[in-house]
Amino acid sequence: MHIPDNYLSPATCAVMGAAMLPAWTVSINKLKKEVSRAKMPLLGIGASFSFLMMMFNVPLPGGTTGHAVGGTLLAILLGPYAACISVSVALLIQALFFGDGGLLSFGANCFNMAFVLPFVGYFLYKFIKDHTEGKKGEYIGIIIGSYAGLNAAALCTAIEFGIQPLLFKNAAGQALYCPYPLSVSIPAMMIPHLVVAGIVEALFTVAIFTFIKKVSPGTIYEGKKEKNKAVYGLLAALICLTPLGLLATGTAWGEWSAEEIQAVPASSGQPLGFIPEGMLNGINFEAAMPDYSIAGLPPYAGYILSAVAGVAILMIVFKIIQNVKSKNNKEIQ
Amino acid sequence: MPEWLLKEEQYEPIPDRDSFIDKSILSLLGILSRIRAQSGIPSGKHFVHAPFKVACTFLLVILLSLSKSLFFILTINVALLAATSLLPADKIFHILKAGFAAALFTLVILLPSAFWGNRYGIVMLPLKVFAAVTAVNILSRTTQWRHITGALKTFFLPDIFIFVLDITIRYIFMLGEFSLPMLYALKLRSVGKNNRKYASLSGITGTMFIKSKEMAEEMNAAMECRGFTGEYRKSGRIRMNWADAGYLLVHILALLIFLYLG
Numbered sequence: 035m036h037i038p039d040n041y042l043s044p045a046t047c048a049v050m051g052a053a054m055l056p057a058w059t060v061s062i063n064k065l066k067k068e069v070s071r072a073k074m075p076l077l078g079i080g081a082s083f084s085f086l087m088m089m090f091n092v093p094l095p096g097g098t099t100g101h102a103v104g105g106t107l108l109a110i111l112l113g114p115y116a117a118c119i120s121v122s123v124a125l126l127i128q129a130l131f132f133g134d135g136g137l138l139s140f141g142a143n144c145f146n147m148a149f150v151l152p153f154v155g156y157f158l159y160k161f162i163k164d165h166t167e168g169k170k171g172e173y174i175g176i177i178i179g180s181y182a183g184l185n186a187a188a189l190c191t192a193i194e195f196g197i198q199p200l201l202f203k204n205a206a207g208q209a210l211y212c213p214y215p216l217s218v219s220i221p222a223m224m225i226p227h228l229v230v231a232g233i234v235e236a237l238f239t240v241a242i243f244t245f246i247k248k249v250s251p252g253t254i255y256e257g258k259k260e261k262n263k264a265v266y267g268l269l270a271a272l273i274c275l276t277p278l279g280l281l282a283t284g285t286a287w288g289e290w291s292a293e294e295i296q297a298v299p300a301s302s303g304q305p306l307g308f309i310p311e312g313m314l315n316g317i318n319f320e321a322a323m324p325d326y327s328i329a330g331l332p333p334y335a336g337y338i339l340s341a342v343a344g345v346a347i348l349m350i351v352f353k354i355i356q357n358v359k360s361k362n363n364k365e366i367q
Numbered sequence: 368m369p370e371w372l373l374k375e376e377q378y379e380p381i382p383d384r385d386s387f388i389d390k391s392i393l394s395l396l397g398i399l400s401r402i403r404a405q406s407g408i409p410s411g412k413h414f415v416h417a418p419f420k421v422a423c424t425f426l427l428v429i430l431l432s433l434s435k436s437l438f439f440i441l442t443i444n445v446a447l448l449a450a451t452s453l454l455p456a457d458k459i460f461h462i463l464k465a466g467f468a469a470a471l472f473t474l475v476i477l478l479p480s481a482f483w484g485n486r487y488g489i490v491m492l493p494l495k496v497f498a499a500v501t502a503v504n505i506l507s508r509t510t511q512w513r514h515i516t517g518a519l520k521t522f523f524l525p526d527i528f529i530f531v532l533d534i535t536i537r538y539i540f541m542l543g544e545f546s547l548p549m550l551y552a553l554k555l556r557s558v559g560k561n562n563r564k565y566a567s568l569s570g571i572t573g574t575m576f577i578k579s580k581e582m583a584e585e586m587n588a589a590m591e592c593r594g595f596t597g598e599y600r601k602s603g604r605i606r607m608n609w610a611d612a613g614y615l616l617v618h619i620l621a622l623l624i625f626l627y628l629g
Contacts, residue, residue, distance in 0.1 A: 078534025
């Protein structure tokens with residue numbers, strides 16, 4: 035679910051980063067009030083825990099493996115505000131030091147995985163736990179919370195991808211960033227998460243929670259009971275988001291196939307009645323280059339560029355060969 | 368001698384699948400060696416200072432994302448390749464591997480859209496992704512991470528954030544080293560078919576969490592004893608050296624090319 039750079043437009047990244055600012059501020063203020071100064075190191079260690087948790091591979095049917103995200107688990111164990119900060123820090127380390135997820139898309143990644151995931155997961159868990167009696171309710175809450183949290187995050191990611199081709203196009207009408215509209219991005223993201231990843235997440239969360247509750251029951255975060263308002267707000271937000279999902283089932287505006295476009299009403303209200311010539315002829319791969327702004331540059335610019343590239347590639351090849359050779363020599367000796 | 372000692376053993380363990388343990392061990396080892404490797408990176412008077420590196424890498428990633436000119440993207444790619452070629456071979460290998468993996472993934476993802484007629488994305492996006500991933504990897508493989516955290520302080524990030532970031536990197540290492548032996552133990556003790564391995568995995572993660580709580584308390588006590596107030600001070604001002612100047616010049620050039628080409 036880590037969005038790399040250049041899949042989202044810089045404008046989207048800026049908006050998502052701005053959306054995270056209040057979330058971070060509220061979380062830090064809440065933590066300063068709730069968590070005593072003595073517990074501050076826990077935030078960092080919680081972040082390392084959430085980072086390492088993603089290193090644990092879980093077997094999946096079919097012989098492959100996958101890993102859980104653990105956002106809901108962290109929210110249940112440390113509280114949603116601490117989870118928000120911890121996951122954000124883990125994401126920053128992944129982006130800055132491990133090249134996993136982009137620097138610009140850091141805000142968007144935080145919004146999905148450090149805000150939506152733990153908060154949806156935690157408040158659903160809390161809502162179900164507070165409204166049912168006994169242990170069963172708690173476990174049902176964990177399962178539903180972690181499953182829904184992960185899928186809500188995946189839905190947000192899909193929507194961020196899906197709005198790119200609607201908003202950012204070049205003069206030729208081609209998408210500048212992620213080219214897939216909501217009708218493609220939502221099913222592509224949601225089906226694997228609903229079918230596989232969500233279940234892995236729920237199972238992993240329940241298993242670890244059960245273990246910790248058995249071994250060290252005092253370490254689990256106890257939130258206050260009155261959190262209903264937040265849950266209703268969240269549910270309302272999710273309901274508002276569902277039309278976007280419906281949009282995905284039909285053909286979205288502007289994405290008709292050649293046959294459909296005949297029936298689309300033109301400006302006079304009458305159906306268009308014809309297929310635009312360009313669409314009938316299909317895709318022209320020949321005309322690729324004129325779209326780029328290479329024209330107008332002096333020809334030697336290209337030569338210089340390829341010369342530098344050639345030298346760099348040669349140096350890289352020689353160094354790697356040398357490295358392999360010296361390793362082989364060491365082994366022989 | 369008892370008779371059973373003389374009998375030939377016919378025990379053959381039933382084959383069992385435990386690739387998920389191997390994979391977990393490998394990814395943990397990868398992280399640990401990565402953290403270990405970065406502390407040996409040279410730094411000093413004659414190297415580019417980390418704040419310049421962080422700021423310029425960020426600038427480069429923004430320019431790459433904004434640019435619509437193939438020539439600009441190619442120029443940056445070539446410049447990054449040239450910079451990579453000056454590094455030692457093992458670093459080159461890792462940096463290129465990450466870049467190519469990301470670019471190839473993007474290419475595969477974009478193939479269907481190319482068939483729908485989006486010729487812009489299929490060429491531009493993989494090149495942009497390659498450049499951005501390479502730029503970030505060059506930064507993280509040529510700079511000690513504590514210098515990068517220090518650089519963030521120069522950009523006025525709040526202390527609490529730097530504090531958490533600092534602890535996180537250290538404890539990824541500590542907790543990783545702590546949980547690795549548990550995975551080894553699980554692997555060694557699973558002789559033959561062990562159906563309870565999956566349950567043990569949650570036990571390992573749970574233990575890791577409890578251990579992290581203990582470590583946090585111990586660390587707080589240790590910090591209090593040493594009089595830590597939660598404030599970070601940056602020691603001394605940075606003096607520009609020739610390496611800094613050259614590094615900045617290259618990036619100003621990139622900015623000019625971007626402004627010229629768009």
